[in-house]
Amino acid sequence: MYIRNFLQCFSILYRQTFQDLDVKLKPYGITASQYMYILCVCENEGLSQEQICDRLKIDRAPVARAVRILEERGYITRTASADDKRQNQLHSTEKGKQIYNDINTIVEKYEANLLSGLTDIEKNVMKNLLMKMIEGLH
DSSP states (O other): OOOOOOHHHHHHHHHHHHHHHHHHHGGTTOHHHHHHHHHHHHSSSBBBBHHHHHEEEEEEOHHHHHHHHHTTTTSEEEEEEEEETTTTEEEEHHHHHHHHHHHHHHHHHHHHTOOOSOOHHHHHHHHHHHHHHTTOOO
């Protein structure tokens, strides 16, 4: 395999991970690009779409699309913020809470399998380096 740089590595990991997770998450009616929103909302009830954009480093348009789809499928709800009526707060529904643990388990198992060839020290170093790279994003 010919890989010239980090970005190619990230691209390959991203594409393959999303393909695999799409298959595993299909029974729940969600995709790999949507699962992180369910996890984020279930773990942080009341976040706004803007706060999700900031936390996940994602532009507004894809967040808005994912929120709309997840709302249509009954996983999350939007309510107007008491502080700012222009902002919506996101909350998980009972349906969203019910699949939260399943999704979390699928993602954790996938990650464990992906990292199975690394020692605990290597995993920690990799996570710290990736977090440092994320912090350096603009």
